[in-house]
Amino acid sequence: MLVRLRKESPQFFEKAVLGLLVSMGYGEGEVTGKSGDGGVDGIVNEDKLGLDKIYFQAKRFDEDSPVSASMIRDFVGTLELNGVNKGVFITTSRFPKDAEQVIAGSHKSIVLLNGNRLVQLMIEHNLGVNSEKIFDVKKIDSDYFLED
Numbered sequence: 001m002l003v004r005l006r007k008e009s010p011q012f013f014e015k016a017v018l019g020l021l022v023s024m025g026y027g028e029g030e031v032t033g034k035s036g037d038g039g040v041d042g043i044v045n046e047d048k049l050g051l052d053k054i055y056f057q058a059k060r061f062d063e064d065s066p067v068s069a070s071m072i073r074d075f076v077g078t079l080e081l082n083g084v085n086k087g088v089f090i091t092t093s094r095f096p097k098d099a100e101q102v103i104a105g106s107h108k109s110i111v112l113l114n115g116n117r118l119v120q121l122m123i124e125h126n127l128g129v130n131s132e133k134i135f136d137v138k139k140i141d142s143d144y145f146l147e148d
Helices: 002-007 010-023 069-081 099-104 115-124
Strands: 029-031 042-045 053-059 086-091 109-113
Touching: 002 115, 010 029, 010 042, 010 053, 010 086, 010 115, 053 069, 069 086, 069 099, 069 109, 086 115, 099 109, 109 115
Parallel strands: 053 086, 086 109
Antiparallel strands: 029 042, 042 053
């Protein structure tokens, strides 16, 4: 699935990320990504009134092109400039070794999702996949057979 995501357009990937966050229960949102988007590809309203917002950045990169630490710092700065405390940075690639240190220096709540974790979550939340076979395994209900 990761190979397929990398072949799609950046706009498709941004919509897929929004779809994942919505299917995970984070609320409705919108894709804002475009050239000069200020480091935000989308916004999710964590509550129905839109009082708490989660910004996300979606980078559709090849396996051998990791996200840079400066991209993460830029995202942290974007959250700061917009007064937003929560963010998700998702990539089809991977993050640098010092990525956790970059976000640890901020008081923001930021989650980094690499390509492998992205695919796991998409499968878990049935996004971009269909169930082919489902097996129902039965066991005896001992309580049913108890007499009063």
